[in-house]
Amino acid sequence: MKISESFRSHFIREVLIPLVLVLLIIFTAATFTVWWATAKTNRDAAHQQQQIIETSLTQSLTEMIKQNRSLALWQPLGRRLDRALQDTPWLNQNVGTWLSTMFGHQLIYILDEEDRPVYRWEWDKNVPVAQFEHLRQPINELSARLKTPFASGGHAEAIDFTLIDKRPAALAISIIDDGYGGSGRFRLVSVKYLDASYLNSLSQRSLLHDLYYADGKPMKTGANYLLKNHLGDALGYISWRPAAPGTQMFQVIGPVGLAMVLIITLICGVMIRRLWLSSLKLSQSLLQLSASEAQAQHLAFHDVLTGLPNRALVEERLTQALGKLNRSPEHVALLLLDLDRFKQVNDTYGHHAGDELIIDVGHRLSQEVREADTVGRLGGDEFVVIVEGITAFSDIQKLCERIIASLARPFTLLGSETWIGVSIGVAMAPQDASDRLEMMRKADIALYEAKSQGRGQYRVFDNSMDEQVKTRQLIAADLRAALQNKRDLAVYYQPLMDISGQQVVGLEALMRWHHPQRGVISPGEFIPLAEEMGLIIQIGEWVLREACRVSLAWPDISMAINVSPLQFRSAGFVERFKAIVQQEKTLPSRIELEITEGVLIEDEKGAQEIMRALREAGFRIALDDFGTGYSSLNYLSHFSVDKIKIDRSFTQSLGVTENSTAIIESVVRLGQAMGLTVTAEGVETNSQMAALAEAGCNELQGYLFSQAVSEQEIAALLAPDKAS
Ligand code: C2E
Ligand code: CA
Ligand code: CA
Numbered sequence: 001m002k003i004s005e006s007f008r009s010h011f012i013r014e015v016l017i018p019l020v021l022v023l024l025i026i027f028t029a030a031t032f033t034v035w036w037a038t039a040k041t042n043r044d045a046a047h048q049q050q051q052i053i054e055t056s057l058t059q060s061l062t063e064m065i066k067q068n069r070s071l072a073l074w075q076p077l078g079r080r081l082d083r084a085l086q087d088t089p090w091l092n093q094n095v096g097t098w099l100s101t102m103f104g105h106q107l108i109y110i111l112d113e114e115d116r117p118v119y120r121w122e123w124d125k126n127v128p129v130a131q132f133e134h135l136r137q138p139i140n141e142l143s144a145r146l147k148t149p150f151a152s153g154g155h156a157e158a159i160d161f162t163l164i165d166k167r168p169a170a171l172a173i174s175i176i177d178d179g180y181g182g183s184g185r186f187r188l189v190s191v192k193y194l195d196a197s198y199l200n201s202l203s204q205r206s207l208l209h210d211l212y213y214a215d216g217k218p219m220k221t222g223a224n225y226l227l228k229n230h231l232g233d234a235l236g237y238i239s240w241r242p243a244a245p246g247t248q249m250f251q252v253i254g255p256v257g258l259a260m261v262l263i264i265t266l267i268c269g270v271m272i273r274r275l276w277l278s279s280l281k282l283s284q285s286l287l288q289l290s291a292s293e294a295q296a297q298h299l300a301f302h303d304v305l306t307g308l309p310n311r312a313l314v315e316e317r318l319t320q321a322l323g324k325l326n327r328s329p330e331h332v333a334l335l336l337l338d339l340d341r342f343k344q345v346n347d348t349y350g351h352h353a354g355d356e357l358i359i360d361v362g363h364r365l366s367q368e369v370r371e372a373d374t375v376g377r378l379g380g381d382e383f384v385v386i387v388e389g390i391t392a393f394s395d396i397q398k399l400c401e402r403i404i405a406s407l408a409r410p411f412t413l414l415g416s417e418t419w420i421g422v423s424i425g426v427a428m429a430p431q432d433a434s435d436r437l438e439m440m441r442k443a444d445i446a447l448y449e450a451k452s453q454g455r456g457q458y459r460v461f462d463n464s465m466d467e468q469v470k471t472r473q474l475i476a477a478d479l480r481a482a483l484q485n486k487r488d489l490a491v492y493y494q495p496l497m498d499i500s501g502q503q504v505v506g507l508e509a510l511m512r513w514h515h516p517q518r519g520v521i522s523p524g525e526f527i528p529l530a531e532e533m534g535l536i537i538q539i540g541e542w543v544l545r546e547a548c549r550v551s552l553a554w555p556d557i558s559m560a561i562n563v564s565p566l567q568f569r570s571a572g573f574v575e576r577f578k579a580i581v582q583q584e585k586t587l588p589s590r591i592e593l594e595i596t597e598g599v600l601i602e603d604e605k606g607a608q609e610i611m612r613a614l615r616e617a618g619f620r621i622a623l624d625d626f627g628t629g630y631s632s633l634n635y636l637s638h639f640s641v642d643k644i645k646i647d648r649s650f651t652q653s654l655g656v657t658e659n660s661t662a663i664i665e666s667v668v669r670l671g672q673a674m675g676l677t678v679t680a681e682g683v684e685t686n687s688q689m690a691a692l693a694e695a696g697c698n699e700l701q702g703y704l705f706s707q708a709v710s711e712q713e714i715a716a717l718l719a720p721d722k723a724s
Helices: 005-072 075-084 088-103 133-143 196-206 245-301 311-327 342-349 351-368 393-408 436-452 463-485 523-533 536-551 565-569 573-583 597-602 604-617 632-638 648-653 660-673 686-695 711-723
Strands: 107-111 117-122 157-164 167-177 183-193 209-214 223-228 234-241 331-340 374-379 382-390 411-413 416-418 421-429 458-460 489-498 504-515 519-521 558-562 591-595 620-626 643-646 677-680
Touching (some): 005 157, 005 234, 005 245, 075 167, 088 107, 107 133, 133 157, 133 167, 133 183, 196 209, 245 311, 311 374, 351 382, 393 458, 421 436, 463 523, 489 536, 489 711, 504 536, 536 565, 536 591, 597 632, 643 660, 648 660, 648 677, 660 677
Parallel strands (some): 421 458, 504 558, 558 591, 643 677
Antiparallel strands (some): 107 117, 157 167, 167 183, 209 234, 374 382, 411 416, 489 504
């Protein structure tokens, strides 16, 4: 798949980046929230732990002072102390051992009112009372806090943390009850070092792990509690491994969260991929759509077969070209082209070959014009060329000649060579016209002119042609009127002679029109007009009626009438002709129908069928103007006719063109081989007659014997025959 760069960058800009941004924002926010929650939970926990340790320490002090108190308030001690000072074993048992073993006090002293130690127990034994000075200062500091002044009686106690020999310790002082409810002279002092066992029990109480004491700086990694005495003097730190529930929580949800991130990223990745594929598909089908739109656009303005501009585009180009004329001194030429013989080729080689031929013609035309010129196809075998920027009229003449020469070269169709030709009508702007419709009309008139003057030529429009067209239109209107009123129209008859030129063997009905103003108008002029106007069927049937009527008078003579190709192909033609003959009370066998090649080439199968039907009905068929077409001899093998009428151009070329005799001879031979009558038309001289007789013709027709004459004149002409 080819991906356009713009599609890719559009997708990245519009979809990928926003999505990645959203994901990043979500992940960042989630990470921050987790971090914040973790930190806050840890912070709260740390704060709580501080409180716990503080409470635990306070509790331990409270317990210790209670333990001291229990002894200080023990009446037997107060009562006996004076005496007991001499009784060390009793003191050992009731003070030293009691406090050390029961409560784990480590240093235990009894001081007198002068603060002199009178009893001393350290660790697990009684020791001499000397060496006490290291305790002096902490004791003094704490003594100042004793609630009850020493002298005023009543018991009092104080406890605090302190440093003894730089070691942290809990120091408790209680005034020993005198045994009678008053405060005595003695004080009980005990010390518990914050040693491993102390911290261990503190740890059990506080549920904090790995408690230990650090005197200098606090631990960086652990949690620290600043141990202070009641004056707020720092004594060192108690450190422990902090419980961090936030971190724990993070450790649990961290991997889950990470997995979620991965899964979400993966899902997004898959979604993006799908989105990419589907939008790629969409963009591609959009592309295809616009391609087919462009294609449709192209088709709307181009001929499907040749790819050349079609009528719509040609008209647009012509309008544009004409529009530019105001601003330039140059000229525009419009060439209308009509292929000669195209229908014939189409019929001979089939439609596919015909299409191929049209394509070839398109190529050849395109080669003859400049890039800037337009070659278009209007449909069928009609082409058009628009030439702009003409400065010399001779350029157009040269172009027309080049085109005619180019299309006169043979075309190869289905492996064999064939020939066509082209007729060209030219209109020039601005001299002939300045708008499109007028240009088309005038080029068309010129084309008509080129075609009617024998094809294979070009004609440039001039105003006389326009006159002719106008005249034609007037004549057409007159013809319609004449036909309606059966006025000024007549059927004349030209005799066909036997080869001796003595005997009339047939008559050919030929139309005559005596126009009230214009005089005699030749059928060569008004028959095509009648064909164009759709009057030919009506005219043809009228001629048939007339001919039938006249032929009744001459039962031995055949009567020929001319049938236009249009008439021949019209629906119900055979039936109508049969009906007319019947109505006129004659027989089809008396009537000869002259048809031309034009009848045959349009639709070979249909023509064959009509001809068979005509012959079955009894009509005889003559092939008129034989030799003017292209493959007349060819047709004879496909169509069964009764007569060939060699065109007068052959007759008149006798003695003029070298091989005309040979041609006529071969036609006669072929015709006779097929059992046909061969008639020569246009016999004007005796030498022609002699040559035709020599060649073996059967019948002759021409001015040498008679022109076409009126019904009455025919009667006069034939009367002697009749008489003889
Ligand atoms: P066509 O069928 O070939 O008729 C023969 C033409 O040759 C006639 O011309 C005739 O007057 C002329 N012609 C006869 N002999 C000579 C001759 O020795 N020398 C010369 N130069 N010409 C000779 P016309 O009557 O002018 O008719 C011209 C064409 O008009 C006819 O050619 C025919 O194709 C057509 N046409 C005439 N009448 C009718 C008609 O009633 N129906 C139809 N469909 N076509 C008709
Ligand atoms: Ca004829
Ligand atoms: Ca003829």
